[in-house]
Amino acid sequence: MKNKVQACLTKDDIVDSLKNVGVNPTAQRIAICQFVLCQGDHPTADEIKTWVDQHFPKLSLATIYNTLKTLTDAGVLREYKFPHSGKSFYDNNLVDHYHLLDEESGKLIDIDSKSINVSKGFLKEFTVNKMDVIFYGKHKSQVDG
Amino acid sequence: MKNKVQACLTKDDIVDSLKNVGVNPTAQRIAICQFVLCQGDHPTADEIKTWVDQHFPKLSLATIYNTLKTLTDAGVLREYKFPHSGKSFYDNNLVDHYHLLDEESGKLIDIDSKSINVSKGFLKEFTVNKMDVIFYGKHKSQVDG
DNA sequence: TTTAATGCAAAGCGTTTGCACTGCT
């Protein structure tokens, strides 16, 4: 069972996506999107920088942060922060979901929002606009589970 | 309905609490505890500093951070980090619970852990050691709710 | 040419650290 199935987008797909949300598709932004929208799995800014440095002549950290903000504001990405790390994580999964930090691999795994439910009593007492959940644990493998 | 009922501890109570967990009850630590264990409501380090500056001749930020770490390690406090703020929040409620950020007041409200439950299916698939939940919303008052 | 996007370096914020100093025992 795959955590996420993310078909690799072509450069043209990315250009279209950016245009669709009113973001000027510069070479730097396309490069960043190639990683974040496709290959990256909840990358941090520095992980993006590392990848981009190997695939793009020169691209500053400031541009990465600017671009991530632009893409987040445009609704192409979501930014997450978790208690276990000071860094921001960027997620191309735009559907509401939670996360599990796999304590063995250190990787974040997307968790379906149906996996938890909030008690009726609580919802009677509070108006909830948003909620964030992070689990710490690991996936039970078929072998040792 | 009160969010938390926290009887104000006497200085002697605090001294005893610290001794009980093997922490040397210095004047600075007692001062910090007077706020954090009693009056404070999920204070941050700088809020603790502000209070302490008004009640103690001189106490450095470093000592506040050191003391918070000592108290957290000793199990007297819990440290929480939430996505909406870069700061750490310190909580004297040692019972497992979640939080709601009241978007009107900016205050954190303790939420009973019974308020949410995790689906059996999810728990069959993952081993969960810990989970953090934060709600963003507000308490429904009896008037406008 | 005029406007947006970029790169760099500096500043920002919250926290941690190194080290000298203080004050108990």
Add this chain to the structure above:
DNA sequence: AGCAGTGCAAACGCTTTGCATTAAA
């Protein structure tokens, strides 16, 4: 004297910012 605890300032990690430079319409 010895040692834990403290204070200060510097360093830290991550992110944001100001501003000069570049590139694109």
